[in-house]
Amino acid sequence: MMTTYDILKMNERLFSIMLDNKINPNDIRYLAIYDKFLDMKSKGHKVGYIVVHLATENNMTERGIYKIIKRFESEVSMD
Numbered sequence: 001m002m003t004t005y006d007i008l009k010m011n012e013r014l015f016s017i018m019l020d021n022k023i024n025p026n027d028i029r030y031l032a033i034y035d036k037f038l039d040m041k042s043k044g045h046k047v048g049y050i051v052v053h054l055a056t057e058n059n060m061t062e063r064g065i066y067k068i069i070k071r072f073e074s075e076v077s078m079d
Contacts, residue, residue: 021076033058033065034072 008015018025033054040050051069055062 017076017078020079021074023076024071027068027071030068030072033068037065037069 017023037050037054040053041047045053047069051062051065054060054065058065
């Protein structure tokens with residue numbers, strides 16, 4: 001059986017990087033949305049079209065989709 005301590009200790013470096021870069025662990029909920037964004041972009045769709053499509057598909061605002069894209073494309077410092 002694994003404890004909370006075990007998980008934190010095993011991933012201490014990762015969680016420290018996340019804290020230092022203000023990465024919200026709740027953003028894991030949006031991985032599928034960003035994956036679909038990348039897929040559609042690689043197929044040549046325009047960003048504006050993708051955002052409208054994803055917002056409609058996920059019952060979100062376009063602004064919300066743009067925020068997800070901005071967060072997922074931000075540079076991470078590994079210091």
